[in-house]
């Protein structure tokens with residue numbers, strides 16, 4: 001089994017959190033971006049995050065929200081990481097660093113290396129995050145970034161192993177591919193994804 005980093009995103013229920021942790025997830029994502037079928041509020045996320053053991057990273061997921069709002073959600077929910085899907089720059093990452101937060105930069109651009117904006121982890125994702133649509137990570141002109149980067153976008157138990165082998169990703173992130181319907185996770189698919197991802 002590989003030591004691939006696996007993040008399961010968009011969790012909304014205690015039982016799904018427990019399943020992901022028991023199956024060996026390294027990180028759990030809670031969506032704070034408005035308008036998603038996976039959006040949770042800070043109080044709900046705090047209850048879910050409290051179930052997660054120390055060694056598993058809890059991450060708040062944001063899209064285009066002001067830094068002050070990101071900070072407030074992070075503080076109120078107690079998540080230890082933030083994942084930004086907007087147009088944030090290095091100064092925004094620096095402003096969110098306080099408190100030892102783990103910073104994830106999500107982008108659909110082909111970035112050369114992790115850390116250019118001060119992020120700890122780089123997430124290469126589809127242009128429409130959380131849509132379950134894959135992008136062209138398998139194409140000949142794709143060059144993997146240096147450092148700790150996660151592949152995301154349209155992954156599922158059936159394609160994740162090949163995706164890791166083709167791209168050499170340090171980790172993977174999934175949401176739609178472990179759902180039985182949009183916004184509703186499947187315990188079986190969560191377990192199958194983590195097992196398949198690590199080979």
Ligand SMILES: O=C(O)c1ccccc1NCC(=O)[C@H](O)[C@H](O)COP(=O)(O)O
Nearest residue numbers: 009036130132152153154173174175176
């Ligand atoms: O999940 C959402 O609805 C969402 C909304 C706004 C910003 C980010 C969002 N999700 C982030 C993710 O879950 C990741 O991008 C995910 O790994 C990739 O999504 P998917 O293709 O659904 O696996």
